[in-house]
Amino acid sequence: MKEVLNMAERKTKKEISSTKGTTTAVKKQAPAKLAIGEQPAAQKEARIGVFICHCGTNIAGSMDINAVQEYAKTIPNVGYVDNYKYMCSMPGQAVINKAIHDNKLTGVVVAACSPRLHEPTFRTATKEGGLNPFRFEMANIREQNSWVHMHDQEGSTEKAKDAIRIAVAKASLLEDLFPKSVPVEKAAMVVGAGIAGMQAALDLANAGIKTYLIEKTPTIGGRMSQLDKTFPTLDCSQCILTPKMVDVGRSPNIELMTYSEVESVEGYIGNFDVTIRKKARGVLTPAEAAAKGIVGGGCNGCGDCETACPVIQPNTFEEGMKPRKAIYIQHPQVVPLLYTIDKEACIKCEICVKVCGEKKAIDLNQEDEFVKVKVGTAIMAVGYDIFPIENKTEWGYKRYENVITSLEFERLICASGPTGGHMVRPSDGVAPKKVAFLLCAGSRDNTGIGKPYCSRFCCMYSLKHAHQLIEKMPGVQPYIFYMDIRSFGKMYEEFYYRIQDEGAKFIRGRVSNILEDPVSKNLMVFADDTLLDRPMKLEVDLVVLAAAVQPSADTNRTRKLFGVSCSMDGWLLEAHPKLNPCGTTTAGVFLAGACQGPKDIPDVVASAEGAASAASIPIHVGHVELEPYFAQCIEEKCAGCGMCVNLCPYTALALIEKDGRKVMQVTEAKCKGCGTCGGFCPGGAIWMNHFATPQIIAQIDAFLLGGEH
């Protein structure tokens, strides 16, 4: 950067006149803005206050604050300079307040951390000092300076000078802006109806808010309904889940849309227009049948069609270990109790139509339907999938019959599962005697094949699995291969001790390889026992892989619709990992459950209740303030070419007829202030509030000209 500056300085000496020419030419644009009715700040005498924060030693430890302060005094338009140990503290803010009054400042620059962190704080301080809050500009001298140039005192001092000079140049041209208040639609949407989505929807509904609950599969309940028991209390998962499922189905405030997906999202906080694709399930609900004039018709869940259907498919709910028909429900407790036709598998023999008879519930030619709803806020609760553990080839999943995943174990040990709860191994249907559990299967894996993170609930459910084996099948020996047992929750450590006492064997070591005996189909497990410091091998009948979890398949598509960011691993990103765990960077969109990262059921429910609470706030307040960063059209300059209308990613722009010619018009509430149109407009006819061309040119000049004008 310094080199660039030196070059700029050299350039300044040679070509100052020409560059200066450009600057003046650009500045001439400002008067054009007068037509909109504002007085450009630069025309009054700008007096900017500069406040330099030490941030303890975060900033002051890496640069010479006094030198920066002395330099700031020499910057044009600067009327006051001060520094303080913590500018964000109450006394720090008081310094700003007092300086504005005493020195009749017209703008404020704080050189401190990032705007993301403290812009709201200093805007408030600016406002309390009597100025419009948008007369504030922040110079980031911490994240982008002292933290990255910690050992370059001289360099970071110079860089801070540059940052402040640039900020002052912009602050001198800032204008009064006024946030816009818009009403909030008194309805919410929850995407995903696993335990997270259901809990969030129930909370919103109980708070009196109309809630649309969207679920892509035919039934609500999600992963939790696949589980047999829950740790550490060992209560039956379905038993504690189904009452909630029934509540969701019955709540008058919840409009449940299963077998549906979000197709598109438009608008902004308070006013999201969401289009939902109701996938054709080929079966009519009683209400849909009534609407078609079929009296007493529609699906009542009798199941006659399923009995008659000749097509057999693997049941995904049972992890493919049980058959289902082409017309199916996933399990007996589904909500809504409504059959669905697997269109891929259906051969259209119409036997089901015949057995359904007078109910006329089956429509094989049904097509996808699109429903538009308007909501104020939305919660994403799209859950997780199991990592394809066959990618870790050394353990032979999908190659060896008796290597299964923990989710398959859940179904096999579950009384309503494919074997009626009889734990047998897949190769021969015989009950296993020795079972190895492999923890961190694909988790905490830095090979590039698995996932680097901890999947957080595998330790606990594997302990539970060991307990279930010991309890149900006396004489069976579980072996648990682990790296660390992470039993961090309430009553979790106690559960760990209990399983140790019950006789499960714990071996600290990762399994390097598994080999199958071609005849007996038994498995030889090779590992390094790191507590005894020796390699070991163990022959077992069954291996259970506690496979890592990853974001569900549809997460990426859905998150883009809502404008939510994700981490490198694909998990959805919260606005702040500690202090805003439910919010996202898109106002009005919140996160619940394991779509944010692996979470066990208690954490999921807590996060869902948090998200529901956060999503209900704007709805209860009734209106939200939007940042006034929208684009404005300078109509005298607008040629009506319409290029900007096509470029706008938020459909905020339109061409209208005015005084016999076409001009562009901005829907301010829709505009996000991205600047795409403003940067493109060939006639310079678009004024970006707070990021206006003269303001940005002034910043560039301040940098390149090194403060000379």
Place this chain on the structure above:
Amino acid sequence: MEAKHKYAFYLGCIAPNRYPGSEAAAIKTSRKLGIELVPLKGASCCPAPGAFGSIDLNVWYAMAARNLVLAEQMKMDIALLCNGCYKSIWEVNHKLKHHDELRDGVNEVLKTIDMEYKGSINVYHLAELMYDDKIVGPAKIRDSVTNPLTGARIAVHYGCHLIKPRKDREFEKTEILNTENPTWMEELVAALGATPVEYRQKMMCCGAGGGVRGYDIVHALDIANEKLINLKEANVDALTDICPFCQLQFDRGQIEIKEKFGVEYNLPVLHFCELLGLAQGMSPQDLALDLHGISCEPFLQKVL
């Protein structure tokens, strides 16, 4: 057929000295598949990755770099037929390309013999080129076969150094990155008309590499013996490999196992190039199969 692909052919030590048939087979069979192998004149030992790598890395880097420079001077990529050579030459090339300091150090040494490593070529194992359908591929191999090895049950020993450690390895065909249960060599064996056979502990080491054979022969043979037990169980006619050192361990090793442990297997062990040669109609004499420690006769009777 006109050779579309030219490589500097790095021979290594064991192939030309103990199993000269592999060398002959590599050159002749490749030519029929559109690959011309040009002798890399003046090449030294790779040097052996286990022996040299365990004692003095700088010697390992410098000697391998010298071999690389010879190929750079020919402006040709290297092809070789031994996993050990692959480990040395490929890995040193990879390291020198990515670590400037290391390269400078090596060039310091090479300067004394007026050489400079530039990093301008790549290194390939012949087996990898055989499997890559942009170069050869199983289909083209199948087409080149005039004497299909029909009915022969052949097991594959992959060896370690070609595919492990997986971390930095780069192959055109991602199938080769499967370190735990690869099956691409089986595809090549099937292309010769033979029946590839799976067996217990397929990916276990031969026992020779890493200096084990030189340092503790009984231990090394014990490992080979375990593999031979598993191979016998699978009832195979021959074992094929892509590494002359593995070949030596299994072939001559059987004689030593007989002496030391008193067990006899008489399992013919052939480099894949030798198998390919047979399938393309080369005679056992051309392939010098009589130089093998274990007679290939029963196998030859089955396939010829």
